[in-house]
Amino acid sequence: MKDLLLFATGISLCILISCQQNPSHKPFVELSSLELSEEEIPMVSISNDFACSFFQKMSEQEKEQKNFFISPLSAQFNLGMVANGASGKTLQEIESVLSASRSKLQSINSYFLKLMNNLPQLDSTTIFRSANSIWIHDKSLVKAAFQQINRKYFLAEIQNLNFSDPKSTDIINQWTKEQTQGRISKILDQTQGDCILINTLFFKGGWINTFDPAETRQEDFYPSKGKKHPVSMMHQSDIWFGFHETELFEMATLPYGNGSYAMTIILPKQGIPVDSCITIFTGTNWKAWLTASDTISRNLDLKLPSIKLDYKADIIPVFQKMGINDAFNENCADFSRMTDMSAYISEIKQFTRLEVTETGTVAAAATITNVVFESEIVPEITPYPLHVNRPFLLVIHENKTGLILFMGKVMDIL
Incomplete structure (x- = not known):
């Protein structure tokens, strides 16, 4: 497998695009689950803790009632x-956020390499690709050791470019567009800085239980603010899904392909604000909710709006x-191993x-980081109605471990 990772003005693109495979060699062999070592297994929980914190703080940042979709x-x-x-x-702050101080960088690197190698192999019918690249301004000096370790653990392709050339x-x-299969075609208006770090992820999964297009109807969606309005509402009935219910919400898990990946819908109950569910969305709760839904399935009459959503954020x-601060402060940042x-980091x-x-579902993400160098500076038979016709949350995740790939809050269908 081959993945691109380039570091230059620090762009990190994430689009669930897995490591590229050499097409002429061994056939695809599905893994039953992520093959993690005893030391790496706790990293899934740590990763989900990060995801939930990232999601909560992004929701706080988006104070206006609007949709957002992210890839932790x-x-x-x-x-x-x-x-x-x-x-x-600078490293200590980043390590603390990535691993809650429970793992050091070597373990973190090994974990990410394992994800890049394993995640694409979980389902032959579902596409998961991850690519990394480092783009270096041809007049900027980036240490060989930094390049080598990112080649080794992030399968990075590294390339020098003349950033002053508009090309x-x-x-x-174009690289980003190719890695995301055309879903994200522009991440830069102008090449600036000295190092651009890009990570792309691309995900495409087909439902195990597809919706019949003939059953899709125009039905009302009720946003938290504003008037109800018609949306394209997909519909299927008499299908069993993993299900969990609390005082605040109802939750159903819709699997893709062979069941290795899934989308979980979290629908607040009538009168419950969606942010109330985000507030309690922690890694510990997420694990408990998934465990509960694994043991209880419910026969649903499911309505889910079709969605096409583009999002970008600082x-x-x-x-x-x-908890990361020094990395963004030109007077404090320490990137001496780079x-x-x-x-x-300027952006x-x-x-x-x-x-x-x-x-099914297509999901893509691109995270862009600019790095600047300076010289001196229980089952029921009757279908249960789950009609997603109001603001809701969604999570795309690996099914067996619950590893979160994408998360979203949908306040309105536009």
């Missing part, structure tokens, strides 16, 4: 690559709330795309 895993890949260039307190922007945007404020020059953005249709 993309952000983690991005931070993992950046961490390999950091030292001192460099086109090259990077995620530096989110990382700051999570370069001998003073360096800091991190994430771009995502979500498409939910009768046949």
Whole structure:
């Protein structure tokens, strides 16, 4: 398998695009689950703790009542690559956020490599791809050790470009477009800084239980603010799904392909604000909810809106709330394992795309980080109605471990 990872102005693109495979060699062999070592198994819980915190703080940032869709895993890949260039307190802050101080960088690197190798092999009918790349301004000096470790653990392809040439922007945007199968075609307006770090993830899964397009109808959706309006509402009935219910919400898990991946819908009960569910969305609760839904299935009359959603956001404020600060401060940042020059992160953005249709789901994400160098500076038979006609949450995850890939809040269907 081969993945691209390039680090230059620090772009991290995440789109569930797995490591590229050499098509001429061994056939696809499905894994029954993530093959994690005893030391790596706790990293799934740590990763989900990160995802839930990232999701909560992004929701706080989006104070207006609007949709957002993020990839916590993309952000983690991005931070993992950046961490390999950091030292001192800068590294300590990143390690703390990535691993809650329970694992050091070597373990984090090994875990990400295992994800890149294993996740694409879980389901031959579902596409999961991850690619990494580092783009370096041809006049900037980036240490060989930093490049080598990112090649080894993030399967990075590293390339030098003349950032002053407008064509460099086109090259990077084209790379992103290819890795996301055209879903994210532009992450840069202009190539700036000295290092661009890109991680892309791409996911495409078909429902085990597809929706019949003939059953899709125009039905009302009730946003938390504003008037009800018609949306394309998909429908299927008399199908059994993993189900869980609390005082605040009802939750159903819709599997893809061979069941290795799934989308879980979390629908607040009538009168419950969606943010009330986000507040209690922790890694511990997520694990408990999934465990409960594994033991209880319910025969549902399911209505789910078809969705096409594009989103982008500045995620530096989110990382700051999570505890990373020095990396963004030109007077404090320590990236001495990346370069001998003073360096800091000037920008991190994430771009995502979500498409939910009768046949399945496509999800893509791109996290962009700019790094600047400076010289001196129980079952029921009757179908139970689960009609997703109001604001709701969604999570795309690996099914056996619950590893979160994407998360979203849908306040309205536009």
